[in-house]
Amino acid sequence: MTQKKLNVDLIFVTGMSGAGRSTTLKVLEDIGYAVIDNLPAFLFPEFLKGIKAGHVQLPLVVGFELRSFAGCATKTMEMIASIRDGIVVRLLFLECQDDILIKRYNVSRHRHPLGSKTLLEGIQRERALLAPVVNYADHIIDTSFVTSMTLTRILNNIFAQENSPNLEIRLMSFSYRHGIPPDADIVLDARFLENPFYEESLRPLTGKDEAVVEFLNNDYAWQTVYRSIQQMLIPTIYGFKKSGRSYLTIAAGCTGGQHRSVFMIEQLSDFLTSLGEKIITEHRELYPS
Structure with a gap:
């Protein structure tokens, strides 16, 4: 017997910088979700109020960097938990090994968003900042050795809805x-x-x-x-x-x-x-x- 898919109303996507958030959001958009990226911290409470009041169209994916919440990771996770009674919410955390992140940054030549003296120091600071979030995550995907095609398959398997666009x-x-x-x-x-x-x-x-x-x-x-x-x-x-x-x-x-x-x-x-x-x-x- 085929298990019926659980339609997810709201997905929050966060994780290590360089772990593939942009790719993930694009895949989820192709599946059929509307996408908001880099939601500012000061808008987050009002956004959640809008969700509770039914003023925000679902299904929706929200991508954000927890570093912008100035160390309030636990409080942010509690706010997300507060809306789980009314809708189906999933928190997706993107993980990646330090050495792989360093290689990706070296290839892209982008600076780490924390702006530390060394790339590794920035990565380690961010990992410490995000540590409390892992315990709240519904799904953790380590993208260290995952190709974009494999990531697409994983996300489809987890989040494709009954009415998601077909080929x-x-x-x-x-x-x-x-x-x-x-x-x-x-x-x-x-x-x-x-x-x-x-x-x-x-x-x-x-x-x-x-x-x-x-x-x-x-x-x-x-x-x-x-x-x-x-x-x-x-x-x-x-x-x-x-x-x-x-x-x-x-x-x-x-x-x-x-x-x-x-x-x-x-x-x-x-x-x-x-x-x-x-x-x-x-x-x-x-x-x-």
């Missing part, structure tokens, strides 16, 4: 004469099919017309290749979903972008729609922007 698949036909779409993730070549252009009755039609569809379906190579494409796409789309990807562009091209590529995209649209996927279909050469 959106954009299908596009195009003409090789006018170039491959630069944003295509997967490119399929339909030029192996017999070209309807050389049939006088089919030349003015498109790959959406029944006569062209019948002509291309009768090409002996089509069904074999089509089955191979289906077998390739099912695990590929599953992998993109697991990685937390919110969109995928699949393009199919032929010489003129009128017959074979349009036919292929329409066939793929029917197939993926039958699997319950969210599809957007475009024919670049038929309806140029």
